[in-house]
Amino acid sequence: MMQMSLADRFFVDAMSTTFREDPYPHYETYRSQDRLLRVADTMWFSFGHVDVTAMLRHPKLSSDERRATTEVGRSEPGRLATSLLFMDPPDHTRLRSLVAQVFTPKRMADLRPTAAAITAKLLDEIAAAGTSGEVVDLIRSLAYPLPVRTICSLLGVPEADERTFTGWSRALARSLDPSVLRSAELDATIADAERDLVEYLGDLLSFRRTTPGDDLLSALLAVEADGDRILPKEVVDLALLLLVAGHETTVNLIGNAVLALLRAPDQLDLLRRSPDLVAGAVDELLRFDSPVQMTQRVATEDLDLAGYRVRAGDEILLVLGAANRDPSVFAEPNRLNVIRDARRHVAFGGGSHHCLGASLARLEGQVALSALLARFSRLELAGRPIRRPTFTLRGLESLPVVVEEAPGNARALGTAGARCQYLPPARTGGFE
Numbered sequence: 001m002m003q004m005s006l007a008d009r010f011f012v013d014a015m016s017t018t019f020r021e022d023p024y025p026h027y028e029t030y031r032s033q034d035r036l037l038r039v040a041d042t043m044w045f046s047f048g049h050v051d052v053t054a055m056l057r058h059p060k061l062s063s064d065e066r067r068a069t070t071e072v073g074r075s076e077p078g079r080l081a082t083s084l085l086f087m088d089p090p091d092h093t094r095l096r097s098l099v100a101q102v103f104t105p106k107r108m109a110d111l112r113p114t115a116a117a118i119t120a121k122l123l124d125e126i127a128a129a130g131t132s133g134e135v136v137d138l139i140r141s142l143a144y145p146l147p148v149r150t151i152c153s154l155l156g157v158p159e160a161d162e163r164t165f166t167g168w169s170r171a172l173a174r175s176l177d178p179s180v181l182r183s184a185e186l187d188a189t190i191a192d193a194e195r196d197l198v199e200y201l202g203d204l205l206s207f208r209r210t211t212p213g214d215d216l217l218s219a220l221l222a223v224e225a226d227g228d229r230i231l232p233k234e235v236v237d238l239a240l241l242l243l244v245a246g247h248e249t250t251v252n253l254i255g256n257a258v259l260a261l262l263r264a265p266d267q268l269d270l271l272r273r274s275p276d277l278v279a280g281a282v283d284e285l286l287r288f289d290s291p292v293q294m295t296q297r298v299a300t301e302d303l304d305l306a307g308y309r310v311r312a313g314d315e316i317l318l319v320l321g322a323a324n325r326d327p328s329v330f331a332e333p334n335r336l337n338v339i340r341d342a343r344r345h346v347a348f349g350g351g352s353h354h355c356l357g358a359s360l361a362r363l364e365g366q367v368a369l370s371a372l373l374a375r376f377s378r379l380e381l382a383g384r385p386i387r388r389p390t391f392t393l394r395g396l397e398s399l400p401v402v403v404e405e406a407p408g409n410a411r412a413l414g415t416a417g418a419r420c421q422y423l424p425p426a427r428t429g430g431f432e
Contacts, residue, residue, distance in 0.1 A: 010039050020387045023293065023394075024334065027322035035306040036316075042069045044308075044316045049326035049346070051306050052318045056350035058305075061297035061316065062088050063353055068298045069313030083241045085353070092352060098230050099238060099356065102219035108359045111150060115367045118149045123375050130403035135382045138399040139255050142372070147250035147364055154360075155239055156215030157204065165243065168197040172240070173248040173393050197243070201236045216242075246357040252291035252388075252395030253361055254368050257282070259399055260289055261369075262381050264336045271338055272373050281338035282365040286324075287345035288336050293321040293394045295349055320346045321394065378404035 013019045013026050030037055031047035038044050046052050055061055063086050084095055122142050129136050148166050149159075157165060171193035174186055182190075205217060212218040220235045230238075261268040271277055299305075299314045310316070324345045325333040348355035355361070372379065383400035 010045070014391055020389070023321060024325050027319060027325065031322055031326070036308045036310075038308070042311070042314045044310065044314060045319060046306070046316055047319050047322035047326075049323040049329040049344070052320065052323040052346060053350055055297055055305065055316060055318055056295075056346065056353070058297070058303075060300050060303055062300050063092070063297060064088050065296060065298060065315070067300065067313065068296075068315040083237045084356075085241055085245065089352070094228065095230065095234060096352070096356070098223055098225055098228065099220070101223050101225065102216065103356055105359055107216075107219075108357075108363060111154065111360065112363055112367065114153050115146065115150050115364050116371070118146055119367050119371045122146060123371055126403060127375065127405050130376070130405070135400050136403060138258060138401050139251070139396050140398065142368060143251045143254040143258075143396075143399070146254065146368055147247045150360075150364060151243060151247045154216045155204075155242070156208065156213050156217055161200075164200075165197075165247075168193045169243050169247050172197070172244045173390060175244075194240070197240060198236055201239050202232075205232055205235055242357065245355070246360060248393055248395070249291040249355075249357075250361045250364050252393055253282075253286065253365050255396040255399055256289040256291060256394065257285040257365060257369060258372070258379075258401075259385055259396065260285055260336050262379070262401075267336050267338045268373075268379075271369070275370055275374065277338055278366055278370045278373075279362075280341075282362055282369070283345060284336065284338050284340050284342040285365070286347040287330065287340075287342040288324070289394065290321040290324050290345070290347040291394060292347060292349075292392065294319050294392050295353075320349070375405060376403040377406040378402065 010030065014023075019026055027047055030045065035048055035051055036044050036046055046055060065086060084092065084099070087095065119142070122145055126136050126138075126141050129141075144166060145162070148162055148169065151157075152159070152162050152165060171189050174182060175190045175194075205221070208215070208218045208221060212222070217235060217239060220230050220238065221232075223230060261271070267281075271281060295318050297316050297318060299310045299312050299316070301312045303310045305316070324330070324347060327333050329344060330340070330342070348358040348361075380402050381400065382402045385399045386397040388395050388397045
């Protein structure tokens with residue numbers, strides 16, 4: 001019988017149920033093979049924290065997969081492949097500097113009351129279900145609606161269109177997986193979702209040109225530096241990226257974090273007793289079960305990396321989830337420790353491509369966890385969590401729980417109505 005190659009073995013593992021449930025033992029096995037693991041003629045994997053961190057910042061490693069000679073690099077579909085996420089300098093430098101003028105820490109911080117109000121309303125609904133003895137799916141009831149409503153508030157999208165946005169986002173998230181893990185049918189679904197979303201955003205952008213509001217799209221249209229402006233196509237691509245990278249990853253952050261805490265009751269109790277620890281705990285939860293498991297770089301010239309000769313066009317897949325469990329950097333990496341200083345994690349990438357929405361993701365994670373633990377004295381698993389069938393983005397399809405409100409904990413119905421005001425009308429054939 002022919003022996004399975006290392007590349008075949010890795011991708012067989014990656015598509016298995018056991019890998020989806022817990023990829024970290026597999027990562028450890030492959031990390032022990034070598035610092036840079038060749039899995040195909042022009043493809044490598046890096047699992048160690050030191051090497052991943054260095055390659056995230058390496059000036060001769062490109063984020064543009066179109067420069068790769070691998071089939072994976074050549075076949076990525078859609079506009080996400082040409083978005084800010086996959087740009088190199090000088091285009092990346094120009095666009096990111098323009099976006100940074102409006103995507104500011106203050107704008108993100110100003111979203112905290114909005115996120116808190118959305119969370120309060122969602123927890124009211126969860127509490128009502130819990131009172132009647134229902135099992136609550138925390139993904140459907142909290143982890144998905146919180147970030148999508150926050151992103152829609154940021155973009156100025158009508159509340160009535162949130163459900164449609166969620167469907168598009170779920171489909172587009174699959175485009176970030178390696179092409180070898182996607183079917184032709186899935187690629188067609190991704191293309192349909194992208195086409196519909198781009199058309200929608202184009203209509204919304206046209207509306208904002210004549211009716212600007214206090215939202216990110218209006219601000220992006222107005223930003224200018226040294227006579228340079230963000231082009232309309234670039235604004236649409238940025239909104240597309242924000243929906244996928246900003247919404248889907250935060251869904252995963254909240255779901256993964258709650259599940260990790262439910263499986264480590266001592267850490268859950270510690271956060272209940274000391275809620276001031278939540279801010280730091282979010283970084284540990286990001287490290288422990290990273291919402292984004294992998295990113296990529298392409299060699300722009302022949303390079304010596306981690307003791308190997310890598311040729312121009314070779315693609316290196318940087319496994320962020322493995323780097324965050326590297327025992328040479330994090331003591332007892334497979335144990336959740338909410339008082340750990342986990343700030344060296346690479347869940348948000350690194351270098352010039354460090355996640356633009358990191359502060360927003362942290363904010364939403366802190367708001368959701370703080371409110372959830374304060375509201376419910378009982379929060380327990382009520383069934384088997386179901387993982388999403390994604391590889392690059394790691395998250396949950398469902399997280400069934402039972403809840404019980406803390407004694408004397410008044411519902412936040414009075415503040416829930418403080419949700420953001422959506423400026424344009426619901427889309428029923430165009431914005432007017």
